Each structure stands twice: as structure tokens, then as C-alpha cells.
Amino acid sequence: MGDQQQTNQQQQEAVPSVVELNVGGVFYTTALTTLTRESDSHLAALFSGKTSVEKDAKGKYFLDRDGVLFRYVLDFLRNQALVLPEGFREKERLKQEANFYGLPGLERAILENGKSSGSLTSAGKKASGHITVGYRGSFAFGREGLADVKFRKLSRILVCGRVTLCRDVFGETLNESRDPDHGSTDRYTSRFFLKHSSIEQAFDMLQEQGFKLAGSCGSGTAGSNSEQLKPGVDSEENRWNHYNEFVFVRE
DSSP: OHHHHHHHHHHHHHSOSEEEEEETTEEEEEEHHHHTSSTTSHHHHHTTTSSOOOBOTTSOEEEOSOTTTHHHHHHHHHHSSOOOOTTOOOHHHHHHHHHHHTOHHHHHHHHHOOSOOTTBOTTSOBOOEEEEEEEEEEEEEETTEEEEEEEEEEEEEEEEEEHHHHHHHHGGGEEOTTOSOOSOSSSEEEEEEESSOOHHHHHHHHHHTTOEEEEEEEEEOOOOTTSOOOTTOOHHHHTTOEEEEEEEEEO
């Protein structure tokens, strides 16, 4: 018993007052007092010597959990309140995270959280702003060329704007894997894209959140027949490549 207590004490002393974390590949820096605020939680046990925690190759404490959702766990511990973006669609997953970390207060806050949340202004209105949606596309041709156009082909739908607005509108359909900074939400980014390729679905989601189309532009390319193409790219489709961009605003 004495040896175990000594080992726990050594582990606790080894945790610095400012902790660097790697949560599922997303990096955070926070205070030890924040992580151990709920003393009976599993999260507190990890950083108080009661349970061991691994480190990654760079010496950061590693948790094999959802790194993006962990920011809401930290916010709750810091503020003792939960503020979720409007239209947040991952409450069930966040409840799983709260359960894993042993935070029943966070679980209750998730259940009680209504529709109105983080992106409302002090007057209770939805936050204003702009979101730009763009896509690169072509047309899929059959064997008869122009006489046998099959359908529109979209390679990727790009999303640019303030991070909080983009998350509010697109929720879990938003792919943030190419955005290097997951920590701050009060910033702008041009690195988001959607997990689907249906531009009408994106428009519907914007309309549901009160956005209106403010402007659009498009451009086309005229590829040469002699141009060397990547494997699997049809020469006729390559001639019809185009890029379109749409600017939406919520006042």
C-alpha cells in the first residue's frame, strides 16, 4: 500500500501545472487545475496520479478520443457551463465523451441544452456574417460525347468563412481535416470542405439558417486535346471543367 501511494504521488508531481495534450491528433494546452476540477471524474484521475496516461512521441499527454469535441469538455470545465453552436448535430457523440471522462454535470448540460446557443448575439438574434461556398466541377460524358451527357460531376465543395458560422450551418457534414488550427473558433478559414458533393444540400442548409444569396461568379476552362491528363481523367470531361462560387449573407 505504501509503495502504491508513493508511486501515485510521483505520478502526480510529474504532471506540470500547464499541460500539453494530444487528443485524437488535436493539440490543446490547458491548466492542470482545469483538468482536475471535477475531482471524482475519470479525467481528473488521469492527471492526479490515480490512473496512468500515455504520452506521444513529442511528450504530450495522449488521449485516444475525439479531439474536436474535446474543446467543449474544456469549455465546460473552465466555465461550469455549456455553450454549443447553433445547429450543433453531435450531441450524442458529445454525451459519449462526457460519459467516458466521467462528467455527469456535462451530460446533464447536454440534455438541457436547447436550440439557442453559441452564435446568438446579446440581443438574442442569430449572428450575422458571410459564408462563401465554391465548387470545382465538370460533366460526365458517355460514348456519344455531347449527345450523351450523363450528369454534373463535383469533385469537392469548398467552404470559407468564420469558423463558428460554418460549424453552425454545416455541423457534422463539415470536414475540418485540412484546417491546421482547431483550437480557436473566433477566426476565419478557407480550409473547410463538405463531406458530401450535393451543392443543393449545402444551399438548403444555408437557407434553413437564414442565409440569403448575395452574389455568385463562375469560370470555365478550355483544356487542350494535347494536354497530358492524369490517369482516369476523360479528355472530353476535362474540356468542360469549371469553378463556381456563391456568397451567402445573414444580416
